Amino acid sequence: MDSIYLDNAATTPVSDSVLSAMQPYFSEKFGNPSSIYKIGQKAKSTLENSREEAAKLLGASPKEIIFTSGATESNNLALKGVAFHWSQNLGIKPHIIISSIEHHSILDTAEYLEKSFGFELTKLPVSEEGIVNPRELEKVIKENTVIVSIMYGNNEVGSIQPIQELSQIIKKANEKRENKIVFHTDAVQAYQYLDCDVQDLGVDMLSLTAHKFYGPKGVGLLYVKSGTKFLPQQQGGAQERRQRAGTENVPYIVGMVEAMKNAKKTGKEIADLRDYLIERVTKEIPDVILTGPQIGENRLPHIASFIFQKIEGESILINLDLLGIAASSGSACTSGSLASSHVLTAMGYDDLLAHGSIRFSLGKMNSRDDIDEMMKHLPQIVEKLRGMSPIK
Amino acid sequence: MADMYSKEVMDHFMNPRNVGEIKDASGVGEKGNPTCGDIMRMFIKVGKKPSSGGQGMEEVIEDIKFQTFGCGAAVATSSMITEMVIGKTLEEAEKISNNQVAEALGGLPPIKMHCSNLAADALHDAIENYKKSK
Numbered sequence A: 001m002d003s004i005y006l007d008n009a010a011t012t013p014v015s016d017s018v019l020s021a022m023q024p025y026f027s028e029k030f031g032n033p034s035s036i037y038k039i040g041q042k043a044k045s046t047l048e049n050s051r052e053e054a055a056k057l058l059g060a061s062p063k064e065i066i067f068t069s070g071a072t073e074s075n076n077l078a079l080k081g082v083a084f085h086w087s088q089n090l091g092i093k094p095h096i097i098i099s100s101i102e103h104h105s106i107l108d109t110a111e112y113l114e115k116s117f118g119f120e121l122t123k124l125p126v127s128e129e130g131i132v133n134p135r136e137l138e139k140v141i142k143e144n145t146v147i148v149s150i151m152y153g154n155n156e157v158g159s160i161q162p163i164q165e166l167s168q169i170i171k172k173a174n175e176k177r178e179n180k181i182v183f184h185t186d187a188v189q190a191y192q193y194l195d196c197d198v199q200d201l202g203v204d205m206l207s208l209t210a211h212k213f214y215g216p217k218g219v220g221l222l223y224v225k226s227g228t229k230f231l232p233q234q235q236g237g238a239q240e241r242r243q244r245a246g247t248e249n250v251p252y253i254v255g256m257v258e259a260m261k262n263a264k265k266t267g268k269e270i271a272d273l274r275d276y277l278i279e280r281v282t283k284e285i286p287d288v289i290l291t292g293p294q295i296g297e298n299r300l301p302h303i304a305s306f307i308f309q310k311i312e313g314e315s316i317l318i319n320l321d322l323l324g325i326a327a328s329s330g331s332a333c334t335s336g337s338l339a340s341s342h343v344l345t346a347m348g349y350d351d352l353l354a355h356g357s358i359r360f361s362l363g364k365m366n367s368r369d370d371i372d373e374m375m376k377h378l379p380q381i382v383e384k385l386r387g388m389s390p391i392k
Numbered sequence B: 001m002a003d004m005y006s007k008e009v010m011d012h013f014m015n016p017r018n019v020g021e022i023k024d025a026s027g028v029g030e031k032g033n034p035t036c037g038d039i040m041r042m043f044i045k046v047g048k049k050p051s052s053g054g055q056g057m058e059e060v061i062e063d064i065k066f067q068t069f070g071c072g073a074a075v076a077t078s079s080m081i082t083e084m085v086i087g088k089t090l091e092e093a094e095k096i097s098n099n100q101v102a103e104a105l106g107g108l109p110p111i112k113m114h115c116s117n118l119a120a121d122a123l124h125d126a127i128e129n130y131k132k133s134k
């Protein structure tokens, strides 16, 4: 049997057009954009063209785009850069606000700043569907709040956050403030399907990583609205307007921008497939909980995650893996650890239930056939594991 | 994912031995905690046989069954230990350690050693439960 890949929120394959766009920049047009001779300057203009295109796609201006090694770096740069600017340049003890369902690259960074530097951290609660209530943000903003970071779409349960409403609240709070609160969003999972125009969203910073939308791994960007103050976190060369030292990864940047151009921004087809999956799983398997928003519009088009009660996620995944079917339990990184998902815990699920979670995430390679094939096996796998379970 | 486990682990995970419960069990044990994501329950049936020394009788595990909520390692260690202790005296069974179970399976991935390797503890709990109820 061919393998079936249902883990597109973890990563996606590089598309043909992306690969061919990147190809010339490895050996043929290999110059360093900082070099003054011809091939260097050619690389420089390729880089700046890419920046211009990325900016246009985000409704930003080119000087507001910083290329990075991916969203983990972008998220680290946003939180640390802003918080350290306040603590070091303004002498203020920073207060950071995030949601309780952020990706580990935000959550762990914020907790690191709290534990190692004594900064203040507030994690906003979410509803049982995994959505932040803007009212809650209003309540926790303080005088020393420096940055609010709320993801656009959650990677585990697919819940879409009300970014525009949150932005309004921050704008209102900023009216009376000298030092403006920075609003950052991790738009990694959303980029492909939702409007990511930074003006529409009303964000000051936005993170992307290319490999979630058919670009290469190890490249991303951070949009930083002009005038937003932050301390660079890498020292070295003068690249990226002195904001991110290190020779620019030209082939990968070219690849990312090609992938950004190809992103369809409409999730209709994928959402239909997702709804087909949800319907079959919830109808054909007893004692299943669909986690995250129950209404399609509040959910990313590509993510459907479930709790299979009385059994444990990994044991389901291994059975699927042996059949050549790839899915994940929560996020790719948590499947390597034993702790249950902080996202499901924040949504109010107890540990036992949280351990039974499986995420399916769809991509352009998937069709109904994949779901039909998967559903030939999943009900039996669940039944077999339940037969072994001490939980009745 | 299946690749992170040994052949023996995968064999026991896919074809677990002695799954189920013993209705009139002599002892029942349970180990694990939901935070880690593994819960094991062991049922033992204790019988008597002439002791190997020739004098009197000794108590042996005549039958054992398990139920497990957990990962591949949790299921495989549960299954493995049931094979290891059938017919053993209680004294012998009490000496079996979690590490011996892991070894019998050709080893476990390091992160699984701490949380999921609890089968011997569950068995010991069942033996204790039997002794207390005597």
Ligand SMILES: Cc1ncc(COP(=O)(O)O)c(C=O)c1O
Binding pocket: A009, A010, A069, A070, A071, A072, A073, A103, A105, A151, A153, A154, A155, A186, A188, A189, A209, A210, A211, A218
């Ligand atoms: C929501 C979210 N943020 C950040 C990241 C980190 O991206 P990367 O590993 O490419 O740095 C991921 C992907 O793992 C993600 O899903």
Ligand SMILES: [Zn+2]
Binding pocket: B036, B037, B038, B070, B071, B072, B073, B074, B112, B115, B116
């Ligand atoms: Zn385990």
